[in-house]
Every structure is written in C-alpha cells, then in structure tokens.
Amino acid sequence: MREDRRLPLPISADRGRWATVRPARTVLGVVHNITSATRLLDLLSAFEGDERVQVVFSCTGSSALDSGVTEFFAERGMVHVPWPEARDSREFDLAIATSRGGDLHRLRTPLVSTPHGAGYNKKLARNRKPETGNRKPETGNRKPETGAFGLTEEWLVHDGKVIPSAVVLSHSEQLDRLAESCPQALPAAVVAGDPVIDQLRTALPFRERYRRAFGLEPGQRLVVVSSTWGPGSILGSPSRDVILRALAELPADEFRVLVTAHPGAYYAHSPWQWHHWLAPMLDSGLLLPAPETETWKAALCAADFLIGDHGSVTLYGHTLGIPCVLGAFDRATAAPDSPMHHLGEQLPRLRRGTPLARQLAEAEAQAQDLTYDAITSRPGEAAGLLRELFYFWLDLPEPEQPAVTRAIPVPPGPPARRALPHLPARYVTADVRVSEGGAELTLRRYPAAHQRTQGAHLASAHLAADVDDPDQRLPRTADVLLVPLDRHPDARTYAARFPHHDLLAYEEPGHGCLAVPLNSSSLHARWVRHPPWADFGVAASVVHTLLPHTGEARLVRVRAGEHQDVGVLELRPA
Incomplete structure (x- = not known):
C-alpha cells in the first residue's frame, strides 16, 4: 500500500509518471474559512499564466466559522489536501496563509502570512488551549487581546520563534503596531499594499457596467448594507432592523438595497436559513448575493451609499469615498489605534427618529470632509510587490509580463428572487x-x-x-x-x-x-x-x-x- 495514497497527484510520489504538466514549484494555499479563502484567491492571481507553479489547498480546521469550505473547494475544482498530510508534507516550496489559526508552526515550508481583510483591525484571542509543551507563556504584562489579530506574539510566535517567514502588511502604520506587540517579527515584515483596494479603484471607471448588472434603472441609487459576523454586527440581532428600515423608508423606485454578508455569518447559519429569515425582504427587492464571490466588490463600485459596521467592507467603502453611516459598531472588537477604531470614531451613527433618507443625504454632504485612507501606503503596487515576494521565496525568476491589478468580474446579473404571482402592495x-x-x-x-x-x-x-x-x-x-x-x-x-x-x-x-x-x-x-x-x-x-x-x-x-x-x-x- 502506498504511503501517500491520500495525496492528490500534484504532490504524490509517482506524479512524475502520471502528471501531464511538471511544475517547477508547488505552493500550498492555507485556508481557515471561506473569508480567508476568498482573500487567498486574490493573492494567488500572482501566479496566473505561470505553469511553473502548481497550487494546492488545505483547510486547517481551526476556525469555528469554517462551514462551506469543502463545498468552496469542490465548486471551483481546487486540489484539496487534508490538513494533517499538507502540514507534514515536504513537497511544498511555499505556503501562503491569510489567517493565523491552526498549527502553522508545524509546516515544513516557508510561510508567507497576510491579512484576510482590510489590514489588521480586530481583537481576537485564541479559543483553544495551547498544545502542551509547545508554547511558552506570554512574557511581560502585555495581554495579547489588546493588540490586533495577526500582529501579536499570540498569533506570530511559537516556542520563542516567529512562525511566518514573511509577515505581509498593507500599510506602514502597521509597522509601529507590530513593533509594539511583537517586535521579534519586525525583520519578517513586508509592506506590500492591499490588492483589493487596488482592484476597487481600478474598477471605478466601469461603475455603470456594474450598476446595469445589478438591474439598476437610470436614476436609481444603490444602498449597500454591509455586515460582518457576530452579535454586534448588522446581521446580529437586533441590528438586522437596519435592513428592514432601509426597505421601509427609502422609496422603492428611487433606491435598491443590497446586503453584503460576511461569509462567516452567511455559512455558519447556512444560505438557506438567511434566505428563509430574509424572505419577506427579498420579495420586496432586497439583493443578497452569495458572499464567497466577488459580487461585493462590484457592489461597492456601483454603490451610492453604504450602511456598515466594524467589518472590512465598511473600511473599503469609506476609503473609496462612498457616503457611509454606521448601522452597528462593536467597539470591543476593534483593535486600539487601528484604522477601524478611528473609523468608528469618525463616521456618523444611524439615528432613530430621523428619516433615513435625510441621514444618507447628510452623509453624502459630509463625505468629502471625512476622507480617511489607512488601508494601503503602497497604492496601486500590491500586485507587483506581492508577486515579487512570492517568487523570492520560490527562488524563481518572475514572469516577463508585468504584474497588473486583476479586474473585478461583472456579475452575471442581479441575485435571483422569487417570482411572485401577485403585485406587491x-x-x-x-x-x-x-x-x-x-x-x-x-x-x-x-x-x-x-x-x-x-x-x-x-x-x-x-x-x-x-x-x-x-x-x-x-x-x-x-x-x-x-x-x-x-x-x-x-x-x-x-x-x-x-x-x-x-x-x-x-x-x-x-x-x-x-x-x-x-x-x-x-x-x-x-x-x-x-x-x-x-x-x-x-x-x-x-x-x-x-x-x-x-x-x-x-x-x-x-x-x-x-x-x-x-x-x-x-x-x-x-
């Protein structure tokens, strides 16, 4: 019996005999949940067109919000390796992870670690006990939960050693926070910008194409309601009332309302359940695209207003200059001195007793005075900087063609809704x-x-x-x-x-x-x-x-x- 019987062909021992293409390097894409998977696909565009590089994927199983990952792999035809085999394999030349959970320290390959959202903005403590004998207690008086998830010793250091070979930062301000929370990781830090904000800015000239794809008529205005996960989010009770209020108060011929849901919330409860809970709103025209696609990016390009919370989409939307109002904001989860923390202090909060249309108009009037760009300090450069970093660790020359920001696909059409036989009242x-x-x-x-x-x-x-x-x-x-x-x-x-x-x-x-x-x-x-x-x-x-x-x-x-x-x-x- 072959020892590697569970390994797919690209990393099996007899791949030389059976493989059609023989790549020079193999990259492991480390996935924690669908959120990290979608971000990983943004990063892996660095290898598009290069048959020297084979990519396979594995899920650490360390996230409580990892529902739907197996289906995500299958629907896209991605090569999936069980985590124990991927973690212990010596067949990889580089691993790229967009989160910090799981026993990444056991990987036998260089690891590039990146954020899975708009930088490092949330506090998150580990929800499991460290493995016996593997981790040293934190030194000094600093509590890991006071820093940002992904920038503290709790997430970056194991047994006194920095886990990633490279820690990707999107903005130079993160260097200061890293120096405070995990100074030993500074030599591994690389400021490489943010590929998503580069995509969004590159896509803005095509705004009208995205708007047509969402079924917007001339003169209609699109309100994007963005929700992260957790009880303090817009989709968390009772803040889901924000969506109902938008549908109730905004004239249906003048406005369309679209919800971008965090994959962790959407798949934890299941797509069926959200469509069941929101069925009356969907029948009234609410748009609810599947969050694992790039439709949320197209929605931001098409948006006239954004009602957000403490999720990354709010930060992206505000950076694009979209007039924003906070429908919810959980201060306890925003890391101190992070861009999200400052955004929560700056943006207006949705008020009861004041018409929503008036609040959106006020936000529109104030939008130019509230510009705040702390997502990237290397605007327009992420594609080139990330590709340079990856190929350095692969010890391969970069492809001859220049690295370019990938276009945001035009959605095939507005999300389908039930066709009702009667006219809406x-x-x-x-x-x-x-x-x-x-x-x-x-x-x-x-x-x-x-x-x-x-x-x-x-x-x-x-x-x-x-x-x-x-x-x-x-x-x-x-x-x-x-x-x-x-x-x-x-x-x-x-x-x-x-x-x-x-x-x-x-x-x-x-x-x-x-x-x-x-x-x-x-x-x-x-x-x-x-x-x-x-x-x-x-x-x-x-x-x-x-x-x-x-x-x-x-x-x-x-x-x-x-x-x-x-x-x-x-x-x-x-």
Whole structure:
C-alpha cells in the first residue's frame, strides 16, 4: 500500500509518471474559512499564466466559522489536501496563509502570512488551549487581546520563534503596531499594499457596467448594507432592523438595497436559513448575493451609499469615498489605534427618529470632509510587490509580463428572487402641481409589507394592492385596487368584496389602466412617454391622486422620485 495514497497527484510520489504538466514549484494555499479563502484567491492571481507553479489547498480546521469550505473547494475544482498530510508534507516550496489559526508552526515550508481583510483591525484571542509543551507563556504584562489579530506574539510566535517567514502588511502604520506587540517579527515584515483596494479603484471607471448588472434603472441609487459576523454586527440581532428600515423608508423606485454578508455569518447559519429569515425582504427587492464571490466588490463600485459596521467592507467603502453611516459598531472588537477604531470614531451613527433618507443625504454632504485612507501606503503596487515576494521565496525568476491589478468580474446579473404571482402592495405618496390642461406629480412608493407604523414618510399616503394578494388584509384596506391584465372579472365582483376602496384599476396593454373611481366617471390612463418604472400601478396612483382635479388634467408629467426620468400620462374619459 502506498504511503501517500491520500495525496492528490500534484504532490504524490509517482506524479512524475502520471502528471501531464511538471511544475517547477508547488505552493500550498492555507485556508481557515471561506473569508480567508476568498482573500487567498486574490493573492494567488500572482501566479496566473505561470505553469511553473502548481497550487494546492488545505483547510486547517481551526476556525469555528469554517462551514462551506469543502463545498468552496469542490465548486471551483481546487486540489484539496487534508490538513494533517499538507502540514507534514515536504513537497511544498511555499505556503501562503491569510489567517493565523491552526498549527502553522508545524509546516515544513516557508510561510508567507497576510491579512484576510482590510489590514489588521480586530481583537481576537485564541479559543483553544495551547498544545502542551509547545508554547511558552506570554512574557511581560502585555495581554495579547489588546493588540490586533495577526500582529501579536499570540498569533506570530511559537516556542520563542516567529512562525511566518514573511509577515505581509498593507500599510506602514502597521509597522509601529507590530513593533509594539511583537517586535521579534519586525525583520519578517513586508509592506506590500492591499490588492483589493487596488482592484476597487481600478474598477471605478466601469461603475455603470456594474450598476446595469445589478438591474439598476437610470436614476436609481444603490444602498449597500454591509455586515460582518457576530452579535454586534448588522446581521446580529437586533441590528438586522437596519435592513428592514432601509426597505421601509427609502422609496422603492428611487433606491435598491443590497446586503453584503460576511461569509462567516452567511455559512455558519447556512444560505438557506438567511434566505428563509430574509424572505419577506427579498420579495420586496432586497439583493443578497452569495458572499464567497466577488459580487461585493462590484457592489461597492456601483454603490451610492453604504450602511456598515466594524467589518472590512465598511473600511473599503469609506476609503473609496462612498457616503457611509454606521448601522452597528462593536467597539470591543476593534483593535486600539487601528484604522477601524478611528473609523468608528469618525463616521456618523444611524439615528432613530430621523428619516433615513435625510441621514444618507447628510452623509453624502459630509463625505468629502471625512476622507480617511489607512488601508494601503503602497497604492496601486500590491500586485507587483506581492508577486515579487512570492517568487523570492520560490527562488524563481518572475514572469516577463508585468504584474497588473486583476479586474473585478461583472456579475452575471442581479441575485435571483422569487417570482411572485401577485403585485406587491405599496403605500404611495404624491406631490402635486395642477395647472390648466395638465399636472405634474412626483410619486414615491414604499413596500407595504415592512411598514410597522404610519411613519412620517407615509404622511398622506394611499395604499395600492393587488385584489388577489394572499394577505387579504391589504386589499381590504386598500384605497386603490389593482387588477392585472390576466384577471378581469366583472367590476361589481370586486366592489362587493372590497367596499372600502376609492378606485379600481384594470391593467390595459402598454402598462396603462382603465380607472373606475367609486364616485365619479371612469378614465383611461395611457402612457405617452413610458420610463422603465411606469407600470399600470403608477398610472392608477396618478388617477387616484388627481381625482379632485380630473376635470382639468389631460396630460400629466410624472416622476417616480426626484432622480427618475419623466413619464407622460394621458387621461381621457372612458
């Protein structure tokens, strides 16, 4: 029986006989969880196109948030080596790790250690006892948890010896913190910048392409809600209310809301569970992309606003200049004097009792005065510096072509949501200016499912609902009843079922409607100019708003919010 029977071909003893390509070097990618895996893939782009280098992967099994890693490997066709075999193998020329957990000191190869987020910002103590006889107690009075995860002796030193051969830093300010928390690691420190912020900045010229991929219409604004893991995050209870508030308070035609979830939170509870918990919000248009893809990067490039917490995405977004508000922030996890600590002191906090739209506008006005860039001190250089470092430890000449920042892929489309058979119920507000022969309206629509109370943003709103909405409380209390084109029974049927409505609207071809008011003559509403948002529900709400003025109004200029294109609706007697 072969001793290496569990090893895949690239590192097996008989690879010389069976392998199609015979690389000169083999790199071990050390994964702790999906978060570290996605960052590792950013780093491994240094080897793209170089068949001299074979990469295989292993998971240390040391993270409590490592759910989904096996599936991550399988879905991408990555060569996976069990950790005990990878750790003890002499077949590797270099190991690259984006976290610090596990018994990395047992690797038999040089180790390059990098951060797995925007630098070193969080405090994290080991959650397991050190192996007997392997670790010396900490010296002096310094407690390891007071420094940043990844920069202290607790994570960098074993038995008096620095574990990594190279400790990658993204910013020179981290040298000072490393000198304070683990001075013996300073000779191994390399300031190599941050590949992700370089990617994001390089991708900004393609902002409109990313926006189209998310299904954003002209004039719509994208609010990204970013959550890290843990009870102090936005996704942690009770702060998940931030997402509900964004959907409830922001007009649906003017804003889209997208959540970037930390992989540790997303996979610990399972993707199914999050879609189950957030199902009502997803039905109202919430976007929830899978976090192990690069969609979150594209979302930042497309974003107009960011509601964040103490996760790295907030730091990236703020560095890009996106107007930011903190929906949650766990001070206890932010390392002292770290960029995240300073960001928590600088950014405004989401306030109750103040309209969210007003707070986002305030953040937009203040954004230029709150610039703070502590992610990288080598902007635009990470690709070249990291490749130089890796090839130095591999003892290989670098490829002839220059190292370039890798492009952020355009998402294939907005995350799929359930296609519901009924129209969503919405509260609608209107600002009206009526003149002789015409009128101008600005409508704003809000998902009715998430309105806990009649808030200030719903003053003078009317409710429009599908006559067959499964939640029959909505059409029973609706002012405007909507009957889609495929459902046209006798009007008297609906009048009997819902005696309290003001207007019954039947969809007509071209997204217009036949409007049947309860106490006045029927009208045809036809779109003469038809922007993407101009559906028959909007036409019905226009007629309802203008019922006191229908004698004067013939052509109506309509906006679905301040930033939307103008639609023109013609009203004529039925």
